[in-house]
Amino acid sequence: xxxxxxxxxxxxxxxxxxxxxxxxxxxxxxxxxxxxxxxxxxxxxxxxxxxxxxxxxxxxxxxxxxxxxxxxxxxxxxxxxxxxxxxxxxxxxxxxxxxxxxxxxxxxxxxxxxxxxxxxxxxxxxxxxxxxxxxxxxxxxxxxxxxxxxxxxxxxxxxxxxxxxxxxxxxxxxxx
Amino acid sequence: xxxxxxxxxxxxxxxxxxxxxxxxxxxxxxxxxxxxxxxxxxxxxxxxxxxxxxxxxxxxxxxxxxxxxxxxxxxxxxxxxxxxxxxxxxxxxxxxxxxxxxxxxxxxxxxxxxxxxxxxxxxxxxxxxxxxxxxxxxxxxxxxxxxxxxxxxxx
Numbered sequence: 654x655x656x657x658x659x660x661x662x663x664x665x666x667x668x669x670x671x672x673x674x675x676x677x678x679x680x681x682x683x684x685x686x687x688x689x690x691x692x693x694x695x696x697x698x699x700x701x702x703x704x705x706x707x708x709x710x711x712x713x714x715x716x717x718x719x720x721x722x723x724x725x726x727x728x729x730x731x732x733x734x735x736x737x738x739x740x741x742x743x744x745x746x747x748x749x750x751x752x753x754x755x756x757x758x759x760x761x762x763x764x765x766x767x768x769x770x771x772x773x774x775x776x777x778x779x780x781x782x783x784x785x786x787x788x789x790x791x792x793x794x795x796x797x798x799x800x801x802x803x804x805x806x807x808x809x810x811x812x813x814x815x816x817x818x819x820x821x822x823x824x825x826x827x828x829x
Numbered sequence: 830x831x832x833x834x835x836x837x838x839x840x841x842x843x844x845x846x847x848x849x850x851x852x853x854x855x856x857x858x859x860x861x862x863x864x865x866x867x868x869x870x871x872x873x874x875x876x877x878x879x880x881x882x883x884x885x886x887x888x889x890x891x892x893x894x895x896x897x898x899x900x901x902x903x904x905x906x907x908x909x910x911x912x913x914x915x916x917x918x919x920x921x922x923x924x925x926x927x928x929x930x931x932x933x934x935x936x937x938x939x940x941x942x943x944x945x946x947x948x949x950x951x952x953x954x955x956x957x958x959x960x961x962x963x964x965x966x967x968x969x970x971x972x973x974x975x976x977x978x979x980x981x982x983x984x
Contacts, residue, residue: 657863657866657867660863660866661859661863664858664859664862664863665859668854668858668859668862669851669852669853669854670851671854672852672853672854672855672858673851673852673853673854676852677852682855686854686855686857686858686861689854689858689862690858690861690862690865693862693866694862694865694866697866766845767845767848767849767850770845770846770849771849771852774849789846789847790846817839817842820842820846821835821838821839821841821842824838824841824842824845825838
């Protein structure tokens with residue numbers, strides 16, 4: 654019983670961090686909740702050693718990232734297919750417009766600016782969002798991202814650049 | 830002018846991303862996790878084989894290999910195998926083993942006859958057709974992958 658209470662406190666402490674990483678990587682709240690639950694179940698299996706370790710947050714982040722990438726792997730062919738399409742003919746037609754429109758759904762006040770950006774970030778296609786999130790929020794280097802995703806360094810740079818372009822478009826719409 | 834605006838947007842984006850608050854976990858997450866934790870874990874043999882301990886995986890593989898070898902040897906030389914088995918058992922086992930060996934010999938003889946007369950002659954054609962279909966599927970998938978997906982699946 655005491656174990657359960659301690660584990661509950663552990664989950665409370667890290668649930669936001671795990672969920673934030675997951676939702677930004679998979680771009681879908683319900684999938685992110687599934688991933689977060691799996692992460693905590695894995696943590697429970699080794700709670701005895703993990704509980705008092707200062708490396709626990711790092712362990713949780715690593716497991717979350719790996720599980721998210723596993724989750725996205727089943728869409729990998731499609732992910733790379735659209736990435737190739739884009740590199741051949743510029744942006745996917747209409748994608749930026751849809752992204753801007755989706756971000757504009759939220760009322761335009763001070764508080765909603767972050768929500769607009771968050772929504773636009775989660776609305777990016779997987780092949781742009783994943784490296785961008787790993788770079789900006791997980792502090793991974795380009796090379797680490799390339800190794801993690803099993804793609805070339807150039808592809809990582811291009812995808813992050815395109816993702817940033819799409820987000821800048823959303824920011825530009827706001828500041829216009 | 831465009832470049833300057835682009836630089837401003839770059840800086841604004843970096844600032845905004847750095848200040849972006851982390852999404853909060855939904856209220857349902859904690860109860861879900863605690864409910865899942867409270868459920869008794871399935872015994873090891875009821876879990877998927879891939880999630881077993883590596884030692885258990887090795888032992889189970891060796892067990893399957895031993896069973897297959899035994900069946901193979903019993904098929905090839907039933908009397909010898911059952912004689913070996915009965916040597917380790919009580920005296921009654923010897924009678925039982927020879928009866929079983931005799932029955933297995935009869936069955937293998939019938940199956941061998943069926944193979945030689947009915948299945949053997951067409952087996953090579955069935956194998957050739959299966960090989961041809963497999964190669965055709967592989968060629969078709971490679972063509973689709975290269976032409977339609979631009980080789981995306983192999984990257």
